[in-house]
Amino acid sequence: MQRISSYEDFLKLKNRVQSIMASSERIISVCGGGGCSSKDGKKIASALKDELGKKGLEEKIKVKLTGCHGMCSWGPSIIIYPEEICYLKVKEKDATEIIEETILRNRIVDRLVYEDEKVGKTPHLKDIPFYNRQTRLILGYNTKIDPQSIDDYIALGGYSALVKALTQMSPTDVLEEIKKSNLRGRGGGGFPAGQKWETTRNAKSDIKYVIVNGHEGEPGAYMDRAILGGNPHIVLEGLIIGAYAIGARQGFIYTRHDAPDLLKNIETAISKAREYGFIGKNILGSGFDFDVEIHLDIGIFVSGESSALMRSIEGKIPEPRPKYIRTSVSGIYEKPSNLNNVETWANVPLIIENGAEWYSKIGTERSKGTKLISLSGRIKNAGVIEVPFGMSLREIVFDLGGGTGNGNDLKAVHFGSAMGGSIPKELIDTPLDFDACAKLGAPIGAGGLLVLDEKDDMLELVSYFLDFLSTESCGKCVPCREGIRQIRKLLKKIKDGSGTYQDVETIREICDVQKEASLCALGRTASSPLESALKYFWKEFESRLVKEK
Amino acid sequence: MSDVVNITIDGKECKAEKGMTILQVALREGIDIPTLCYHKDLEPYGGCRLCTVEIESRGRKNYVVSCLYPVEEGLVVKTRSPEVEKIRRIIVELLLARAPGSPELIKLKEEYGAKEEKFGKEPIFCILCGLCVRYCSEVKKKYAISFVQSGVKREISFIPEIALKECDKCKECFPLCPTSYAQALYLLTQALSGGPST
Ligand SMILES: Cc1cc2nc3c(=O)[nH]c(=O)nc-3n(C[C@H](O)[C@H](O)[C@H](O)COP(=O)(O)O)c2cc1C
Ligand code: SF4
Ligand code: FES
Numbered sequence: 080m081q082r083i084s085s086y087e088d089f090l091k092l093k094n095r096v097q098s099i100m101a102s103s104e105r106i107i108s109v110c111g112g113g114g115c116s117s118k119d120g121k122k123i124a125s126a127l128k129d130e131l132g133k134k135g136l137e138e139k140i141k142v143k144l145t146g147c148h149g150m151c152s153w154g155p156s157i158i159i160y161p162e163e164i165c166y167l168k169v170k171e172k173d174a175t176e177i178i179e180e181t182i183l184r185n186r187i188v189d190r191l192v193y194e195d196e197k198v199g200k201t202p203h204l205k206d207i208p209f210y211n212r213q214t215r216l217i218l219g220y221n222t223k224i225d226p227q228s229i230d231d232y233i234a235l236g237g238y239s240a241l242v243k244a245l246t247q248m249s250p251t252d253v254l255e256e257i258k259k260s261n262l263r264g265r266g267g268g269g270f271p272a273g274q275k276w277e278t279t280r281n282a283k284s285d286i287k288y289v290i291v292n293g294h295e296g297e298p299g300a301y302m303d304r305a306i307l308g309g310n311p312h313i314v315l316e317g318l319i320i321g322a323y324a325i326g327a328r329q330g331f332i333y334t335r336h337d338a339p340d341l342l343k344n345i346e347t348a349i350s351k352a353r354e355y356g357f358i359g360k361n362i363l364g365s366g367f368d369f370d371v372e373i374h375l376d377i378g379i380f381v382s383g384e385s386s387a388l389m390r391s392i393e394g395k396i397p398e399p400r401p402k403y404i405r406t407s408v409s410g411i412y413e414k415p416s417n418l419n420n421v422e423t424w425a426n427v428p429l430i431i432e433n434g435a436e437w438y439s440k441i442g443t444e445r446s447k448g449t450k451l452i453s454l455s456g457r458i459k460n461a462g463v464i465e466v467p468f469g470m471s472l473r474e475i476v477f478d479l480g481g482g483t484g485n486g487n488d489l490k491a492v493h494f495g496s497a498m499g500g501s502i503p504k505e506l507i508d509t510p511l512d513f514d515a516c517a518k519l520g521a522p523i524g525a526g527g528l529l530v531l532d533e534k535d536d537m538l539e540l541v542s543y544f545l546d547f548l549s550t551e552s553c554g555k556c557v558p559c560r561e562g563i564r565q566i567r568k569l570l571k572k573i574k575d576g577s578g579t580y581q582d583v584e585t586i587r588e589i590c591d592v593q594k595e596a597s598l599c600a601l602g603r604t605a606s607s608p609l610e611s612a613l614k615y616f617w618k619e620f621e622s623r624l625v626k627e628k
Numbered sequence: 629m630s631d632v633v634n635i636t637i638d639g640k641e642c643k644a645e646k647g648m649t650i651l652q653v654a655l656r657e658g659i660d661i662p663t664l665c666y667h668k669d670l671e672p673y674g675g676c677r678l679c680t681v682e683i684e685s686r687g688r689k690n691y692v693v694s695c696l697y698p699v700e701e702g703l704v705v706k707t708r709s710p711e712v713e714k715i716r717r718i719i720v721e722l723l724l725a726r727a728p729g730s731p732e733l734i735k736l737k738e739e740y741g742a743k744e745e746k747f748g749k750e751p752i753f754c755i756l757c758g759l760c761v762r763y764c765s766e767v768k769k770k771y772a773i774s775f776v777q778s779g780v781k782r783e784i785s786f787i788p789e790i791a792l793k794e795c796d797k798c799k800e801c802f803p804l805c806p807t808s809y810a811q812a813l814y815l816l817t818q819a820l821s822g823g824p825s826t
Contacts, residue, residue: 381778549781565747
């Protein structure tokens with residue numbers, strides 16, 4: 080493959096890969112994402128290929144092992160294109176029937192089809208509420224492309240944004256477009272990405288870095304893995320565009336040490352992008368040089384915090400840095416370093432390709448675009464979804480998620496894991512919005528949504544998060560380390576029935592000090608789940624306290 | 629741009645050089661701010677959070693650790709607001725559960741009205757201020773003692789192979805320890821490893 084060095088080169092390439100893609104009559108997409116690969120995605124794909132081989136159809140009909148389709152609790156899932164027939168809970172031994180019935184005779188295999196009370200049996204994606212209510216701007220690629228294939232991504236429009244940015248826009252144009260789009264960080268804080276980019280861009284230094292935060296240490300969160308595992312190129316493309324706007328020539332992808340398939344996808348993506356000339360010297364003849372390195376994370380949750388992550392990249396222990404200077408001004412090796420979450424970067428190509436005006440029509444006034452949400456807990460359709468900001472939590476939980484699925488009533492939804500909070504069912508009409516959710520004490524965080532039913536105990540939930548933080552924090556500063564230790568003890572006392580009103584006061588005092596005096600955001604938000612439980616579910620505490628005489 | 633900034637600490641107007649921390653200015657001005665993990669020869673660490681002060685900057689109130697916060701023009705600092713006192717009192721109470729009887733903590737307890745019995749005791753006699761660890765690595769460059777484990781399980785630990793060679797002739801970190809734990813731990817390490825190698 081020759082390096083692409085101009086707009087014309089790219090168009091030729093795009094035409095070529097599109098006609099290759101169009102040459103297969105059908106594509107069978109088999110989910111190989113997190114939930115399903117543990118459930119045999121790979122085996123199913125090879126069984127399907129064997130069957131096709133036996134029938135001499137392997138040229139006409141392609142089998143693709145893809146990233147996460149999203150419907151994890153129904154996995155392994157396969158989708159047959161162009162009809163978009165969706166089969167769920169597929170087993171290896173179903174391969175023969177799928178090929179003979181659906182591929183050869185155009186008949187649906189009934190028992191593999193989605194079914195619920197409202198819509199009945201529905202084989203097509205467009206009729207399944209879980210899919211048809213989503214806006215899959217990012218995740219849409221997942222079911223259609225082989226994550227190892229750069230050509231697949233290009234055929235579906237990939238890298239066009241990069242080509243546009245580098246051949247038709249100045250770095251300032253790109254920056255202004257991102258600022259105008261009001262893209263906000265998806266990693267937890269919701270900080271405006273354009274503003275952060277500008278800080279690093281304006282910082283005085285010859286060397287600047289851009290970084291992808293793919294640590295995703297939050298329990299129950301699989302959004303970033305769904306993107307990086309399904310289509311690493313979209314993140315890479317966003318990163319290269321960002322580097323161009325910011326003036327960075329070196330990037331890092333900080334990703335999980337415990338996901339070999341994910342790592343392989345990212346490695347392949349980088350080497351393919353280099354081969355095509357999207358990374359390296361003089362990219363697309365623009366004079367812009369850029370390279371990327373992968374850095375594996377340290378397992379501990381706190382290593383996802385920006386300054387800890389940067390120390391980890393420097394080869395040091397991932398402890399948050401206590402200094403009062405932003406990493407966008409002084410980060411890795413004290414050079415200006417712009418860190419964004421996987422999903423934030425994945426939005427960049429969409430904005431550059433379609434324009435900020437298009438982008439800002441999606442979402443609410445202050446939360447633009449879509450958000451990936453990981454649905455877990457007491458929910459029928461657990462998995463990863465992508466919905467526009469502004470959709471109500473009710474729609475997410477009931478229409479897409481299918482409700483609790485166990486006959487119990489909904490009690491609350493919990494956002495943001497150990498640094499977030501719960502929203503009681505009375506407030507379920509709240510829209511998905513950074514500010515609206517934060518105002519209720521349940522900041523969206525990275526987008527992990529845990530559904531709780533009436534049988535769930537808030538004290539158990541809160542204790543679970545504190546147990547998690549007790550070993551996943553670094554332990555450097557007193558309010559966080561010793562505060563968590565004592566709160567856990569007091570909570571246990573309350574759960575055991577010997578807690579007092581005074582103990583609750585003491586807990587509140589510790590929470591105040593953690594919020595005000597902890598070194599990093601982990602300690603400063605460690606009390607959030609507890610505070611939101613105290614606010615909305617006080618009865619569950621009170622009923623266990625020793626009654627005052 | 630001038631390198632001198634004007635700040636106010638507890639109503640007192642002070643001139644400071646850019647790059648100084650609030651704590652450095654306060655020390656020079658004779659204003660007392662308690663510290664546990666600060667040492668003038670070491671990089672500020674920001675671990676104990678006892679030196680927290682209240683600042684007002686561009687109309688916003690905030691709590692920062694004075695051992696690290698750099699001065700800026702117009703900064704207004706309160707070293708003893710009610711909220712600051714509360715933060716310090718609770719930090720002392722939390723630490724007293726870990727290192728009961730430590731003379732430094734007892735002094736602080738009296739000053740901030742902390743209750744020794746507030747939290748159930750779980751003594752390890754180390755408050756993890758890191759003075760020994762940092763002194764050994766930053767000043768002596770021997771790396772004979774380090775932190776191990778994370779979160780609530782964090783501890784200090786001597787590296788026996790280095791400690792047995794280096795520590796007997798140094799011991800400079802012992803007097804820095806606010807609880808005398810470093811010395812005790814060293815003796816234990818020595819005993820368990822069969823005495824000094826010399
Ligand atoms: C304890 C802790 C853990 C974090 N873990 C992650 C993480 O796993 N992934 C992530 O993107 N951001 C994480 N963050 C947020 C990052 O510090 C940072 O704000 C984010 O990566 C910036 O990207 P964004 O602006 O695109 O959201 C974490 C923050 C804290 C305090
Ligand atoms: S707040 Fe917690 S995680 Fe953050 S520096 Fe302090 S001890 Fe470490
Ligand atoms: S002295 Fe400032 S944090 Fe310990």
